[in-house]
Amino acid sequence: MSNIPSELKYATSHEWVRNEGNGIVTVGITEHAQELLGDMVFVELPEVGESVSTGDDVAVAESVKAASDIYAPITGEVVEVNEELEDSPELVNSDAYGDGWMFKVKIEDEGELESLLDAEGYANSIDED
C-alpha cells in the first residue's frame, strides 16, 4: 500500500491537493499514480496565469510506460509551476508529495476543497481500481 498523507486532499484521477492558506493550493500526483506510471521522463506543465477548471487536462506526465494526462483537481488560476521538473522529472517518483509537486493554483472557491476526497476516501477509490 502506498503512502497517502492524511493532511492532503485528493481527486479520483490521482492528483493530490495541499492547502497552503491564502487561497493557494499545491497540486501533484500521488505516490500510487507515480508507481503505476513508472520512471518519469518528461513533465509538461501548464502556463503561469492560465485559468483552469476542475477536470481540465492541464499537464502531462510522460513516463517510460505511457503519457498520462494530469487534470486540474480544482478551479482557479495557475500561479506557479515547478520548474525543477523540467530537468528532473524523476522528482515525481522520488518525492511525489514534496519536491515532485507540479503546480500551484489560486482557487476561485475555497468551498470546492470540501468536495475533494480525504485520504481515506482516496484509499478506497484506489482499492476499487
Add this chain to the structure above:
Amino acid sequence: MTNKTVLHAKHLEAGAKMVDFHGWEMPINYGSQIEEHHAVRQDAGMFDVSHMTIVDVEGADAKAFLRKLVINDVDKLNVAGKALYTGMCNEEGGVIDDLIIYFFNDTSYRLVVNSATREKDLAWIATQSADFAVTVTERPEFGMIAVQGPEAKAKVATILNAEQNAAVEGMKPFFGLQAGELFIATTGYTGEAGYEIVVPEAQAADLWQQLLDAGVKPAGLGARDTLRLEAGMNLYGLDMDESVTPLAANMAWTISWDDEARDFIGKAKLAELREAGSEPKLVGLILEEKGVLRSGLKVVTEHGEGVITSGTFSPTLGHSIAMARVPRAVKLEDTVQVEMRKKLVDVKVIKPSFARNGKKAF
C-alpha cells in the same frame, strides 16, 4: 496458468515488481527501470532470461535440417561454439521467430528461441524435421542469466572457478561454450559486452546470489526493452511477426544467398520480393524535443505512411527513439513526421542503432 522461473523467489527478495509476460511472471523492474538501464550501460546488470526456450538439435542430418529451417546458413559455422543470429520463416517469407544457433559440430547445435513463441516454434520445428534424421530436445531444466555491461565479464570472473575462467579467457563475441556445469555465451540483447549463462536449475538461485554479491545489479524487462531498442535489436511480436518478412524487419543481413543450391523455407518468396524491391524497411527514428515515440504511432513521409513498431525514451541519450517500418524510398537523414497526441512532430530517420557500449552510436 502463470509460469514462474527458477529465480522467482530471488526477484521478490530483491523487491521486484512482477508482471505477466506472455504467461510468465517476470520482473518489470526492481524500483527504477532507468537506474537499471544505466547500471547495464555503465557497470553491470543481470536479467533473468530463464523463460527463453533452449532447443538442442542433434543427429546425422542436423546440419542439413538447419540449412533448410532458417534463413541464414549454418554452413558458415565451422568453429566449435560459434553462434549465428537468424530468422525462421514460413513459406510466405513471414518471420515465425528470430533465434540464435550455437554450433558444436555438424551433428550438434543449440537453438535459443523466444518464450512467447515457444509452442508454435516447437510445433513448426517438429513438423519440418520429420524427414530428417535429427532429434529435437527442449531443455527446460536450465535457468538462464544474462550478465551485461562494461564490468560484466570482470564481475563474472570473480565467481567462476579457475577452470571456467581459463575456458572463457579471450572468448570472442558471439560464441558459447560449456565450462563445467555452466554454458557460457558471449551473446546478449543490450549492445554491451557480457555473458548469457545457462545454468542447471538447482544452481540458478546460488549463481544469482553470487552475482548480486559481486555487485551485479538486477535489471527487469523494462530496462531490457530500452537497452535492446537503443542497441537497435528487434523484439519479436513488435518489430516483426509472421506478417512481416525479414526484408521489412532489418533482417536481410541474416539471410544467406551465397549457396544457390541451398533451399531454405521461404526462399522463393523472399527472392521474389527482394528482386521487386517492394518491401518496406525498418529504420530508426529520433525525436530530440520532448515527448516519447510509442509503438503503433503513424509515420507520415512524402513516400507514404509508415508505423512505429517500437518506441521508447532512451535513458542513454535523454530523448526518444523508435524503430519504424516505412516505405523503402525513405532515406537515412530524411526528416519525416510522427502523429503524436494529435500533432505532427518532426523526427529524423537514421539507421536503427542508437546507443551501444555506453554511448551514442550514430
